[in-house]
Amino acid sequence: MNDETRTNSRKDRRRESEKLILQAAEKVFSEAGFGGATMQLIADVAGLPKANLHYYFPTKEGLYRQVVQKIFLDWLKAADVFDNADGPIEGLGAYIDAKMEISRRHPEGSKVWASEVMHQAPVIQDYLETTLTEWTDGRIAVIERWIEQGLMDPVDPRHLLYMLWATTQHYADFNHQIETLNGGAPLSDAQWEAAKQSVKQIILRGIGATPA
Amino acid sequence: MNDETRTNSRKDRRRESEKLILQAAEKVFSEAGFGGATMQLIADVAGLPKANLHYYFPTKEGLYRQVVQKIFLDWLKAADVFDNADGPIEGLGAYIDAKMEISRRHPEGSKVWASEVMHQAPVIQDYLETTLTEWTDGRIAVIERWIEQGLMDPVDPRHLLYMLWATTQHYADFNHQIETLNGGAPLSDAQWEAAKQSVKQIILRGIGATPA
DNA sequence: CCACAGCCTGACCAACTGGTCAAGATTTTT
DNA sequence: AAAAATCTTGACCAGTTGGTCAGGCTGTGG
Numbered sequence: 001m002n003d004e005t006r007t008n009s010r011k012d013r014r015r016e017s018e019k020l021i022l023q024a025a026e027k028v029f030s031e032a033g034f035g036g037a038t039m040q041l042i043a044d045v046a047g048l049p050k051a052n053l054h055y056y057f058p059t060k061e062g063l064y065r066q067v068v069q070k071i072f073l074d075w076l077k078a079a080d081v082f083d084n085a086d087g088p089i090e091g092l093g094a095y096i097d098a099k100m101e102i103s104r105r106h107p108e109g110s111k112v113w114a115s116e117v118m119h120q121a122p123v124i125q126d127y128l129e130t131t132l133t134e135w136t137d138g139r140i141a142v143i144e145r146w147i148e149q150g151l152m153d154p155v156d157p158r159h160l161l162y163m164l165w166a167t168t169q170h171y172a173d174f175n176h177q178i179e180t181l182n183g184g185a186p187l188s189d190a191q192w193e194a195a196k197q198s199v200k201q202i203i204l205r206g207i208g209a210t211p212a
Numbered sequence: 213m214n215d216e217t218r219t220n221s222r223k224d225r226r227r228e229s230e231k232l233i234l235q236a237a238e239k240v241f242s243e244a245g246f247g248g249a250t251m252q253l254i255a256d257v258a259g260l261p262k263a264n265l266h267y268y269f270p271t272k273e274g275l276y277r278q279v280v281q282k283i284f285l286d287w288l289k290a291a292d293v294f295d296n297a298d299g300p301i302e303g304l305g306a307y308i309d310a311k312m313e314i315s316r317r318h319p320e321g322s323k324v325w326a327s328e329v330m331h332q333a334p335v336i337q338d339y340l341e342t343t344l345t346e347w348t349d350g351r352i353a354v355i356e357r358w359i360e361q362g363l364m365d366p367v368d369p370r371h372l373l374y375m376l377w378a379t380t381q382h383y384a385d386f387n388h389q390i391e392t393l394n395g396g397a398p399l400s401d402a403q404w405e406a407a408k409q410s411v412k413q414i415i416l417r418g419i420g421a422t423p424a
Numbered sequence: 425c426c427a428c429a430g431c432c433t434g435a436c437c438a439a440c441t442g443g444t445c446a447a448g449a450t451t452t453t454t
Numbered sequence: 455a456a457a458a459a460t461c462t463t464g465a466c467c468a469g470t471t472g473g474t475c476a477g478g479c480t481g482t483g484g
Binding site for chain 4: 250251252262266270272
């Protein structure tokens with residue numbers, strides 16, 4: 001009767017369960033923080049008994065670590081648009097669009113990351129010191145090249161990056177505040193478009209960006 | 213022998229103890245989040261027995277509520293510079309300076325606020341709907357006037373405000389990440405000055421602000 | 425000097441937490 | 455078909471948490 005799920009090898013089922021748990025965990029951690037989240041609640045959201053959850057992820061900290069790592073990798077990947085760009089208008093414009101889209105579709109991840117960093121990054125400090133540092137240095141070099149080529153004003157690339165991160169992630173981390181100030185309703189398609197346009201307009205004009 | 217503290221009426225002592233506890237609580241809440249913070253740890257930081265803490269603040273939630281309220285009021289007060297300004301360069305410039313200074317001197321408060329909003333503002337939702345909404349509408353009117361007067365480009369005032377909040381508070385909420393990317397050291401005086409200048413430069417130029 | 429109201433605190437408790445485990449169910453391999 | 459490996463779960467435990475409370479302490483007004 002029930003053969004809707006065909007190719008179910010033990011490995012497949014395991015992967016599905018782990019993904020289910022990770023999704024539930026991301027949601028619960030983003031809503032309650034690490035300290036406020038409970039394994040019982042994560043299990044309930046995932047629709048599994050708590051003991052089963054511990055079978056796949058022995059400790060709460062280990063589960064949390066995997067959630068944060070996944071978020072960080074997704075976020076890094078989305079930043080590739082930066083590389084294949086000829087100038088700031090194209091590159092930064094696409095970067096802003098990409099990060100705003102993530103903030104709209106997956107605000108939970110951004111919140112977990114923000115929470116982790118705010119609490120002194122007890123779990124992903126090594127990522128900050130290695131991967132993130134390297135990534136940042138690379139993009140700073142790109143921006144400096146654009147400045148040398150006269151494609152934008154001389155601006156401290158580091159603070160420009162912080163501004164991009166802060167602004168785009170704000171729409172995820174503070175979505176509740178933004179919704180409240182929007183009369184309690186989520187931003188509409190048109191409002192999201194206006195937000196993207198506003199951010200791009202102010203920043204690109206702010207750095208005096210010109211077409212490549 | 214010990215008469216350094218002279219006028220110690222019971223009311224004065226009470227006020228001092230409450231302030232001491234509130235400061236300790238703000239620190240602990242900012243470091244561990246509401247769920248991760250414990251009354252025992254707050255008591256230790258304040259140097260008081262836990263039972264004494266419960267004498268002044270019967271419940272953890274009540275203590276947390278007062279911490280968040282105090283932060284919100286301080287933050288609102290610091291925004292007065294907005295009002296007495298003739299144009300965007302003066303007004304927004306002073307606002308950015310003020311908020312950057314708060315981020316530098318009191319990052320804990322900003323973190324507690326961010327945490328509260330990220331978790332759907334369970335405690336200060338009414339403030340968002342009343343005080344913050346009114347404040348925001350008022351500043352939007354000011355910005356719209358500046359636009360009408362031709363002192364700046366037509367920009368969506370709401371998204372401009374979000375950008376200001378996001379960027380300035382980022383230096384508090386993500387100070388750990390910023391420090392790590394700064395080689396593990398806090399920003400120096402000169403670096404803070406550069407940060408302020410960069411933010412003001414990009415935003416003020418981004419909105420095409422001209423002197424009043 | 426006393427009495428009284430407010431302040432302080434060690435000891436205690438019920439509720440909840442992350443984590444364990446043994447016994448069974450299920451699937452894969454032989 | 456039977457043994458081996460993997461998965462599932464209810465019951466359980468030790469540690470921690472927010473919160474209580476009785477009894478002692480302290481300063482103040484009479």
